[in-house]
Amino acid sequence: MICEKMVGLVKGSSAIRAMFEEGRKMAKIYGEENVYDFSLGNPNVAPPNAVAESVEDLIRNEDPMHLHGYMSNTGFESTRKAVADSLNKRFHTHYGPENVIMTVGAASGLNVVFRSLLNPGDEVITFAPFFAEYRNYVANYDGVLVEISPDTETFQPKLDEFAAKITARTRCVLVNSPNNPTGVVYSAQTYRKMAEILNEKQKEFGTQIYLVTDEPYRELVYGDVEVPFVPDFYQNTIVGYSFSKSLSLPGERIGYLVIPSEVDDYEEVYAAMGVANRILGYVNAPSMFQLVVERCLEETTDLSYYEQNRNTLYDGLTKLGFTCIKPDGAFYLFMKSPIADEKAFCETAKKHHILIVPGSGFGCPGYVRIAYCVSYETIINSLPAFEKLAAETL
Amino acid sequence: MICEKMVGLVKGSSAIRAMFEEGRKMAKIYGEENVYDFSLGNPNVAPPNAVAESVEDLIRNEDPMHLHGYMSNTGFESTRKAVADSLNKRFHTHYGPENVIMTVGAASGLNVVFRSLLNPGDEVITFAPFFAEYRNYVANYDGVLVEISPDTETFQPKLDEFAAKITARTRCVLVNSPNNPTGVVYSAQTYRKMAEILNEKQKEFGTQIYLVTDEPYRELVYGDVEVPFVPDFYQNTIVGYSFSKSLSLPGERIGYLVIPSEVDDYEEVYAAMGVANRILGYVNAPSMFQLVVERCLEETTDLSYYEQNRNTLYDGLTKLGFTCIKPDGAFYLFMKSPIADEKAFCETAKKHHILIVPGSGFGCPGYVRIAYCVSYETIINSLPAFEKLAAETL
Numbered sequence: 001m002i003c004e005k006m007v008g009l010v011k012g013s014s015a016i017r018a019m020f021e022e023g024r025k026m027a028k029i030y031g032e033e034n035v036y037d038f039s040l041g042n043p044n045v046a047p048p049n050a051v052a053e054s055v056e057d058l059i060r061n062e063d064p065m066h067l068h069g070y071m072s073n074t075g076f077e078s079t080r081k082a083v084a085d086s087l088n089k090r091f092h093t094h095y096g097p098e099n100v101i102m103t104v105g106a107a108s109g110l111n112v113v114f115r116s117l118l119n120p121g122d123e124v125i126t127f128a129p130f131f132a133e134y135r136n137y138v139a140n141y142d143g144v145l146v147e148i149s150p151d152t153e154t155f156q157p158k159l160d161e162f163a164a165k166i167t168a169r170t171r172c173v174l175v176n177s178p179n180n181p182t183g184v185v186y187s188a189q190t191y192r193k194m195a196e197i198l199n200e201k202q203k204e205f206g207t208q209i210y211l212v213t214d215e216p217y218r219e220l221v222y223g224d225v226e227v228p229f230v231p232d233f234y235q236n237t238i239v240g241y242s243f244s245k246s247l248s249l250p251g252e253r254i255g256y257l258v259i260p261s262e263v264d265d266y267e268e269v270y271a272a273m274g275v276a277n278r279i280l281g282y283v284n285a286p287s288m289f290q291l292v293v294e295r296c297l298e299e300t301t302d303l304s305y306y307e308q309n310r311n312t313l314y315d316g317l318t319k320l321g322f323t324c325i326k327p328d329g330a331f332y333l334f335m336k337s338p339i340a341d342e343k344a345f346c347e348t349a350k351k352h353h354i355l356i357v358p359g360s361g362f363g364c365p366g367y368v369r370i371a372y373c374v375s376y377e378t379i380i381n382s383l384p385a386f387e388k389l390a391a392e393t394l
Numbered sequence: 395m396i397c398e399k400m401v402g403l404v405k406g407s408s409a410i411r412a413m414f415e416e417g418r419k420m421a422k423i424y425g426e427e428n429v430y431d432f433s434l435g436n437p438n439v440a441p442p443n444a445v446a447e448s449v450e451d452l453i454r455n456e457d458p459m460h461l462h463g464y465m466s467n468t469g470f471e472s473t474r475k476a477v478a479d480s481l482n483k484r485f486h487t488h489y490g491p492e493n494v495i496m497t498v499g500a501a502s503g504l505n506v507v508f509r510s511l512l513n514p515g516d517e518v519i520t521f522a523p524f525f526a527e528y529r530n531y532v533a534n535y536d537g538v539l540v541e542i543s544p545d546t547e548t549f550q551p552k553l554d555e556f557a558a559k560i561t562a563r564t565r566c567v568l569v570n571s572p573n574n575p576t577g578v579v580y581s582a583q584t585y586r587k588m589a590e591i592l593n594e595k596q597k598e599f600g601t602q603i604y605l606v607t608d609e610p611y612r613e614l615v616y617g618d619v620e621v622p623f624v625p626d627f628y629q630n631t632i633v634g635y636s637f638s639k640s641l642s643l644p645g646e647r648i649g650y651l652v653i654p655s656e657v658d659d660y661e662e663v664y665a666a667m668g669v670a671n672r673i674l675g676y677v678n679a680p681s682m683f684q685l686v687v688e689r690c691l692e693e694t695t696d697l698s699y700y701e702q703n704r705n706t707l708y709d710g711l712t713k714l715g716f717t718c719i720k721p722d723g724a725f726y727l728f729m730k731s732p733i734a735d736e737k738a739f740c741e742t743a744k745k746h747h748i749l750i751v752p753g754s755g756f757g758c759p760g761y762v763r764i765a766y767c768v769s770y771e772t773i774i775n776s777l778p779a780f781e782k783l784a785a786e787t788l
Binding site: 004208282 | 450461513516534602644645658665669676
């Protein structure tokens with residue numbers, strides 16, 4: 001008999017699995033090339049060559065006891081130093097290895113943060129639409145996720161509602177930019193105002209409120225868009241990063257946290273996060289891939305591929321009359337459902353062999369997420385199907 | 395400000411860190427070769443060659459999108475099938491990939507089990523001496539760890555006390571054999587009686603009690619000792635395994651759980667553990683090392699090295715008059731402290747440059763753990779220091 005907390009989660013998970021299996025079934029019936037599966041955020045561009053080169057070099061030349069061995073729970077010092085140096089170069093910061101913790105992807109980083117900071121009943125504020133797993137990461141530590149409703153004009157955080165919902169129990173604010181599912185990059189202006197509000201509220205309640213960033217898409221931006229570096233705006237910022245998308249290594253589970261020396265109670269917070277990394281059973285980020293990313297910090301996967309997908313899909317969909325904000329980053333497009341019930345719209349899309357995800361799961365009903373990390377051919381081939389969908393629903 | 399749960403943990407962790415740093419300091423003062431550090435359970439024998447060969451082959455010949463990509467949260471089907479096949483061959487079982495979940499080492503596997511099964515207040519029984527981290531893994535889910543006192547004659551579980559301490563809230567029993575810190579292998583007789591008791595108690599209370607094994611040392615046994623395969627004895631057994639010691643890959647974080655189809659509510663339990671693997675932020679076991687262990691299931695590191703260390707150290711210490719049980723497996727020796735306060739004994743040992751760990755942390759005061767996963771030279775060179783320690787304390 002499983003525990004009560006898991007019962008609902010298993011049901012929800014079966015629903016997603018059912019959808020995935022329906023897609024597989026459709027591919028069998030209609031042929032792989034005639035099913036347009038935009039449901040998963042799984043990178044489809046190969047890692048840069050430097051990844052394989054680093055693996056080969058390490059396996060041949062590094063002492064295997066070092067390469068595959070235990071190190072401090074926070075990670076290899078050389079890797080933490082390299083991450084700090086790279087951030088310092090890009091963002092003019094002054095981090096050292098003592099500000100970095102290597103983690104099992106960003107998902108584990110967020111769990112480490114919440115395990116370290118949340119007492120039961122503490123509140124974590126996030127902005128809809130948001131990555132559905134945040135609900136679970138906060139619930140794991142009996143925290144309460146407080147959702148700010150979406151601004152569907154700009155998909156920037158609604159800061160009035162934010163200010164109103166901060167309480168004495170607000171311990172963290174969680175932001176994800178470039179955003180999954182909208183592709184929107186939160187602006188410097190947004191962070192400036194957010195920091196003002198947070199500083200006021202910290203004073204008002206006599207509390208510390210940590211702004212936690214989830215940035216697996218930091219490197220995935222198009223054109224001359226710049227992603228603001230959040231610690232520049234607010235002192236109590238903790239950065240969560242993953243190499244899953246930038247190096248196309250989602251299965252390897254490698255990322256990091258940055259805990260700047262400027263955050264309140266830095267020493268206690270850093271120590272707690274090292275311990276949390278251990279007791280949650282991660283123990284440490286995978287050792288070989290720590291050393292791989294140490295050598296690939298200046299690399300990214302081929303972003304022009306995603307950019308071409310974005311442009312073609314965005315142009316195609318808007319020409320057909322669909323409404324969506326042009327994403328500046330990540331590999332998602334968040335489209336308004338032409339009919340109020342977006343789940344019904346997703347069902348209709350399925351009739352045209354298009355698999356997309358309802359916005360309700362992201363806290364934003366009435367919209368759908370289209371993950372364009374697919375082959376360019378899929379984009380091209382899907383447009384006539386979208387045309388039929390438009391004719392039926394617009 | 396960190397959360398209340400973490401405050402004590404950070405303090406405890408600082409104590410261990412202080413010990414480690416003192417060791418480093420001693421090495422600087424007296425020279426690395428004059429400090430006998432038996433404090434850490436870190437493999438010191440290289441992985442078998444097949445590991446590096448598999449990495450090289452995979453990085454050259456496997457599609458990188460498969461090699462580094464997401465898969466089901468339970469792991470690659472090919473890996474799960476290979477693990478199942480290997481177990482079937484060794485233990486005459488009938489497992490399939492649907493009975494295996496690949497995990498981020500055994501530590502994450504145990505967290506997945508407890509996240510899936512424990513309601514707050516549920517009890518997990520374990521037998522002293524035990525790995526200190528069990529306290530944290532159970533506390534993570536607000537479970538209660540119930541300790542059975544040690545039988546210091548044999549270091550087999552005390553089954554009378556065990557039977558008396560099972561209650562309606564007992565959800566899991568956690569066993570670790572070959573055992574850290576004693577090196578003792580629990581006998582078939584132990585498991586037979588344990589299963590009898592568990593079956594009776596399940597009937598008495600109308601509950602399901604899962605026997606959870608933590609077996610990172612399963613392959614590390616010496617002479618003709620055999621490690622009983624626990625699912626042979628008790629239906630509701632869940633097996634936790636890690637490749638950290640058998641393949642000397644502790645930093646890579648790779649292991650598995652076996653959930654036999656015979657366990658009560660198998661489908662629900664397997665599904666919950668897949669979801670737990672995801673929501674706890676592991677997402678999946680590191681992808682490349684799943685494929686590496688898939689190819690190295692019949693391999694082990696060079697066990698004769700550990701066996702030689704065991705024999706030399708055991709013979710040396712007992713000749714000096716120290717008392718300890720001869721370990722059949724793992725790479726630990728659990729020695730009786732000649733003075734009642736074993737922490738004081740560890741302090742005295744330090745004067746002779748010997749670093750060993752007090753048994754209190756393992757729930758067994760009056761004893762010390764000596765981790766002999768060190769160079770053979772360290773064993774040899776340490777014996778005169780142990781002689782002085784004997785002269786001072788015996």
